[in-house]
Amino acid sequence: MPRPKPQAEPPELPEPAEPRSRDADRSQQSILLAARDEFALHGLGGARMDRIAERADLNKRLIYYYFTSKDDLFLAVLEKTYADIREAERHLHLTDLSPVEGLRRLTEFTWNYYIKHPEFITLLNSANLHQARHLEKSERVREMNSPLIQTLGDILERGRKEGIFRGGIDPVQLYISIAGLAYFYLSNNHTLSAIFGRDLMSLKARNERLSHMTDVILGYALKD
Amino acid sequence: MPRPKPQAEPPELPEPAEPRSRDADRSQQSILLAARDEFALHGLGGARMDRIAERADLNKRLIYYYFTSKDDLFLAVLEKTYADIREAERHLHLTDLSPVEGLRRLTEFTWNYYIKHPEFITLLNSANLHQARHLEKSERVREMNSPLIQTLGDILERGRKEGIFRGGIDPVQLYISIAGLAYFYLSNNHTLSAIFGRDLMSLKARNERLSHMTDVILGYALKD
Amino acid sequence: MPRPKPQAEPPELPEPAEPRSRDADRSQQSILLAARDEFALHGLGGARMDRIAERADLNKRLIYYYFTSKDDLFLAVLEKTYADIREAERHLHLTDLSPVEGLRRLTEFTWNYYIKHPEFITLLNSANLHQARHLEKSERVREMNSPLIQTLGDILERGRKEGIFRGGIDPVQLYISIAGLAYFYLSNNHTLSAIFGRDLMSLKARNERLSHMTDVILGYALKD
Amino acid sequence: MPRPKPQAEPPELPEPAEPRSRDADRSQQSILLAARDEFALHGLGGARMDRIAERADLNKRLIYYYFTSKDDLFLAVLEKTYADIREAERHLHLTDLSPVEGLRRLTEFTWNYYIKHPEFITLLNSANLHQARHLEKSERVREMNSPLIQTLGDILERGRKEGIFRGGIDPVQLYISIAGLAYFYLSNNHTLSAIFGRDLMSLKARNERLSHMTDVILGYALKD
């Protein structure tokens, strides 16, 4: 029984001209997309293999044929999710910008990406609920380390040299902070909306949030 | 018909020496605690009623006797969780402090509370995965609105009047930001640790994080 | 542990002046009525002890105190049901009527009683589903034998002697037939209504049925 | 997604020699038969899915795979039960007989069918206990309307034209009466036997009942 482990090669790479059946590839992609949606909607525990098959319009057995088990499927989805955001980050070109613009741009990007990809947040929550035991199994996890950290380090260093940023900022800490400012707001928007009795997802509210976040990040980074 | 006795008596009050057999309350509290742990560990979907009964050392049937269903039990746990943190906040006495100390104190408190109560984070994630449909059913949700928002508003105003804080800061936004800086780091620590290949939960790392967070919040609030 | 077996004394008999607590009696009667309704509505299998307690507005434990078990309670209800209809039959005074009027009156009575006491039918169905195993346990079952059989026999004999009824009619068979003509129509009215697409319980339909039944019975009994 | 293959193909058609493995149909038939027996024996409420699976010698899960729920299974059984009796009625050929013989034949058929198919009675009782809510969901219910009503109407009309039957007989009423005379006797035979202290199911008793029923029906239909 063959287990052709699939997925998420960087799409730019020209497909090697071997005819590994277009159908096979398409099926796997269908499954992956369907699974992503299902996991995002219900979490790992609440996701149903049946529903994934239905969403993908494919036989359930096929999921096992390609992905072995629910857990492995989840891992595959997770890896693809990371690959996707890394891919998006690659188009940011922060190095072309001034330090201030760079930070602003990164903050905006993070915010917008989370909004456009709500599954990202739910998926990450699921992964962490299960203590990242999935990631530990992944060999591709190392590659997931964002190249942004490097870039962000460069920006901070440039800014410091220009005398506008404070020194001693850990790019990892700052990266986590930017993400955290966006993530918490979006991830917990239901709870927060219920508690504060105001709709946090209106266009106005979202704009205010982004503005606030930028202020916080720049307020911190900029020297007095 | 049972009486799902709820909770959050001020824990200071010394229990009047019950003449025994008032086990109803104790049973409900046992269930609530056991459920909190189970939900925190496995999420709503992954939690098992059997395990909750086992943890509480009580008959499974009793859970239904007092709490009707898994969902209702989850809601009860959620309400108690909120009641607990509100109770803790009540002891903060931020108004006694200078604006700067107030902000610092609030940041520390948030950070420490999340660390001491890891279930808080997981529970909130679960609640949000289910789109807060539990909270919507709750009539007590309004009371959950943190009185801290008011206090935080006062602090910001005081600081502004003293000429040390910038103006126009929305206390809700700031509250969410403080929480977000802590929450994301802790909630996603497994994923982040795996990706960055460094242990984010070591004592040193945790201290660094708190220090960073405080810098960010004050860096933002303080006028240049 | 005392088990004061209750119920269904012929209500005319003056209560012996022993103070077996009015409350006790009232409780038992409440339970009996509540149980009758519940069993009639849901059958023996579908009936719920909880609901009976709720209907009777009494503690569930009390039901067991007085009636030992669900099965025994069902038997008690059954006995009371029979006692009730026997009691009603006692007021018929068929012997005062002409044979033809007697038959007509009995048919009408049967029909009207079933209509006024829909629980009678459901209860009997339940009893028979369980193969009357309840009745076999009952010592009072002998007393349940309708005295009407005797009366009906007299009527038939009188009619025969007057030369208007055919001879050789078995009163038990006729009794069962009268009951059957009414019972089946009412017991299966839902199914029949659905199948024939007409409402069998409208006033008009009910009158037509009674008229038809009387015609059948008299058409059979009367000599050509 | 399974295909709850229903039933009642005209059984005459010789099964095309299936190339094996078309076990789906056989499984569903097994379930249906087992369910019919279980429901007949214990009613809807008392029936156990476990026992049905055991009877059918199939995995319990499969029942849900094909029939979704206990209620739906019950409906399927009910529909099959009706289809079966309708099928049997189709072989009666009452139109070939004289009016008197036609009525006699119908009475005999009804009686014998109920005796040979005791599940029919219990199933109907269950359906009616639940107020035919199952039938209301069924789209096939219209087709269940007995074609016999038409035939019976023809017989009555023929008899009336021949001057031997009385006029104005509603075939639906008569159909219900014939069924009722048989149904009540058989459905309540346990209760009745207990009360009258005589075995109503002995061969002799059964013959007497049929004879009585025929007399009643003909006595009613025949003109004086």
Next chain:
DNA sequence: TATGAATGAGCTTTCATTCAT
């Protein structure tokens, strides 16, 4: 490559019944 049929283990929930006072 693809699929419909089948399953064992286990889930939430229900129920009649008993305990303890």
Next chain:
DNA sequence: CATGAATGAAAGCTCATTCAT
């Protein structure tokens, strides 16, 4: 006489997974 608390057994149903083709 009356009751709230508690329970073991089992019910209907679900789920990830495998079989057989």
